[in-house]
Amino acid sequence: MKRIYTVLLFLAATLSSHGMDLPRKEGFSWWEIDTLKAAFLVPDGWHKKSTVRQDTLGYYITKEEILGGRGTFTTGLSLNVYKDFQAKRGTDPVRFIHDFQLGFSKHAKILKEWTRRIGPFDSYGFLSEGVVGGVSTKVHHLFIVNSKTGTLYYFFFEAPTSEFEEAWVWGEPMIKMLYIDDTI
Structure with missing residues (x-):
């Protein structure tokens, strides 16, 4: 069983399956999610929330508290x-990502895009800028496909364009x- 740790554009390291030895990062703590066998950094003072909707597991780390469903x-x-x-949605995850980005590009500007492969993981990313809720917003999108299990992870970090550089520090x-x- 391998775990992937992304650093500087998704470089990988193999870790043991139990008792993750997570590196300390000043100003952050780790949110370990046992059901995913995963861990994510949470800035001090930020909020966490998890949801389940049909076949989608949702996790949120936000500056503002999310209230309500x-x-x-x-x-x-x-x-x-x-x-x-693919089994649940009937479409190849890479095709979905391509179509998602194409659809997104119709209402937002794609500023940058990239791909990487690490072990069973393929990552696809892009940076976009567009209007969300009437506010110019930058979004850093990262899709990770586990070709071994068929799991698709979609990470996206967003902030108002005028605040993005400051928020990107976090x-x-x-x-x-x-x-x-890699087993999930």
Whole structure:
């Protein structure tokens, strides 16, 4: 069993399956999610929330507290996890990502895009800028596909464009220092 730790554009390291030895990061703590065998950085003073909707597991790390079932926030990281994506959705995850980005590009500007492969993980990312809820917003999108299990992870960090650079001080470590397990 391998765990993937992303650093500087998704570099990998093998870790033991139990008792993760998570590195300390000043200003952050770790949110360990046993059901995913994963861990994510949470800035001190930020909020965490998890949800389940049909076949989607949702995790949120936000500057503002999310209240209610479909609450909103302006700055934070969202993660949607889709296990057995192709079997449940009837479409190839890479095709879905391509179509998602194409659809997104119709209402937002794609500023940058990239791909990486690490072991069973393929990652696809792009940075976009567009209007969300009447506010110009930058979004850092990161899709990770586990070709071994068919799981699709969709991470996205968003903040108002005028605040993005300041918020990215928190968002970049959250995106670049994450642990996910190759058996999920």
